[in-house]
Amino acid sequence: MTISDIRSALHSETEQFLCDLIRIPSLPGQESEAVEYAERRFAEVGEVERIPLSNSLRQDPDYSDPVPDLEYQGRFNLRVRVSGAGGSTCRSLLFNTHLDVVPASQGQPRPFEPQVEAGLVRGRGACDAKGQAATLFTALLALKRLGVKLNGDVLVHLVVEEEVGGNGTLAMVRRGEQADACILMEPTDLRILSSVRGAVWFRVILTGKPGHSGRAGDTVSALKMAVRVIEILEQYHARLLAASRGIPLFDQFPNPMPITFGKLAAGDWPATAPARAVLEGVLGLLPNKTRYQVMEEMRQAILEGGDEWLREHFTLEFMYRHDAHVLDPTHPLVTGLQACCRQIGATGEVSAMTASCDSWFYNNQLRIPSVVFGPGSLRFAHSNEEQIHLDDIATAAAILARFIIHWCEQTGDKHE
Ligand SMILES: [Zn+2]
Numbered sequence: 001m002t003i004s005d006i007r008s009a010l011h012s013e014t015e016q017f018l019c020d021l022i023r024i025p026s027l028p029g030q031e032s033e034a035v036e037y038a039e040r041r042f043a044e045v046g047e048v049e050r051i052p053l054s055n056s057l058r059q060d061p062d063y064s065d066p067v068p069d070l071e072y073q074g075r076f077n078l079r080v081r082v083s084g085a086g087g088s089t090c091r092s093l094l095f096n097t098h099l100d101v102v103p104a105s106q107g108q109p110r111p112f113e114p115q116v117e118a119g120l121v122r123g124r125g126a127c128d129a130k131g132q133a134a135t136l137f138t139a140l141l142a143l144k145r146l147g148v149k150l151n152g153d154v155l156v157h158l159v160v161e162e163e164v165g166g167n168g169t170l171a172m173v174r175r176g177e178q179a180d181a182c183i184l185m186e187p188t189d190l191r192i193l194s195s196v197r198g199a200v201w202f203r204v205i206l207t208g209k210p211g212h213s214g215r216a217g218d219t220v221s222a223l224k225m226a227v228r229v230i231e232i233l234e235q236y237h238a239r240l241l242a243a244s245r246g247i248p249l250f251d252q253f254p255n256p257m258p259i260t261f262g263k264l265a266a267g268d269w270p271a272t273a274p275a276r277a278v279l280e281g282v283l284g285l286l287p288n289k290t291r292y293q294v295m296e297e298m299r300q301a302i303l304e305g306g307d308e309w310l311r312e313h314f315t316l317e318f319m320y321r322h323d324a325h326v327l328d329p330t331h332p333l334v335t336g337l338q339a340c341c342r343q344i345g346a347t348g349e350v351s352a353m354t355a356s357c358d359s360w361f362y363n364n365q366l367r368i369p370s371v372v373f374g375p376g377s378l379r380f381a382h383s384n385e386e387q388i389h390l391d392d393i394a395t396a397a398a399i400l401a402r403f404i405i406h407w408c409e410q411t412g413d414k415h416e
Contacts, residue, residue: 006142007395023113042137081155122386135397190346195247195351204229206278221274
């Protein structure tokens with residue numbers, strides 16, 4: 001068998017792995033059964049270690065808390081290792097993907113019952129990101145069946161809580177990890193994303209002066225304050241977008257860093273000015289700004305754009321703060337992965353990710369050169385049509401198997 005044979009040879013094993021995993025509704029905070037499944041299966045291809053989580057994670061400045069009160073005691077991530085024979089002088093390669101999924105979408109039929117039709121698998125997590133875990137499993141299984149002996153180590157982080165802001169990856173990064181490159185697996189249509197935008201999730205709490213609708217002039221509606229904040233932040237976003245033009249790979253997109261207002265809660269009666277409103281949303285950011293700069297500029301925009309009441313009656317909180325990440329597209333991780341894509345018949349297009357993900361933890365905080373790559377399409381992620389094609393998983397697995405051999409077999413100069 002050669003790597004090209006992987007596409008057909010492992011089809012049924014890939015399908016089984018993916019469908020088993022989709023059947024486990026691993027919402028954030030409830031991933032244990034999925035993690036245990038992955039633990040059993042990845043033990044077939046490497047050494048698997050449980051990495052326990054602890055509640056002290058909540059104290060970390062990069063901890064994300066859009067879902068309050070998640071409990072960490074008794075939960076764990078996985079670290080898989082396929083040891084190379086060459087020791088630490090050989091190049092190692094780290095992979096990461098996540099086992100949690102977002103809740104079912106409105107109108108999504110049977111989200112946790114995988115449906116397979118002519119190789120197309122539907123269900124929650126099919127591409128985001130259980131199909132990614134299936135790809136890694138398939139690639140490592142192929143190398144094992146082919147009897148490939150690597151010089152450098154292959155490591156895999158299988159984590160929880162990516163969807164709420166990357167707390168599982170944060171826990172892995174805080175315990176330290178060394179590798180010469182990282183491929184973070186998310187659905188990219190097999191494009192190599194060497195630049196990834198950042199994001200902040202914000203919550204604005206507004207306090208009005210409540211009262212009867214007949215007392216016009218004496219009341220301040222917190223709901224109207226929220227509408228004003230939406231206007232102010234949209235104007236800020238327009239300025240930020242204008243200042244973020246000309247950045248390579250991002251500039252092909254009309255709006256690579258959108259602002260989205262996702263939640264507004266206010267009021268309890270049509271004829272009463274509400275006392276309180278809570279507005280939540282997400283703002284993207286490109287590498288020309290840090291997350292802290294954007295957070296401060298948002299606060300300033302509200303202070304400068306609001307009237308006296310608004311200026312004194314709002315709080316701005318951040319539940320999620322990710323910086324952007326940039327890797328030079330001429331880095332051997334990018335060019336080597338691109339060459340492997342082309343050998344398998346994919347284009348290996350290098351592009352930017354206009355969503356935020358966990359890659360910046362590795363690239364920016366651990367200084368491990370990182371890209372995002374994977375089968376399936378982001379346009380189906382989080383949707384009621386979530387899906388992935390088994391052929392795309394097989395293609396990605398073949399690309400990764402080739403790349404692992406290319407990267408980890410080489411000895412000598414580690415940082416070429
Ligand atoms: Zn997702």
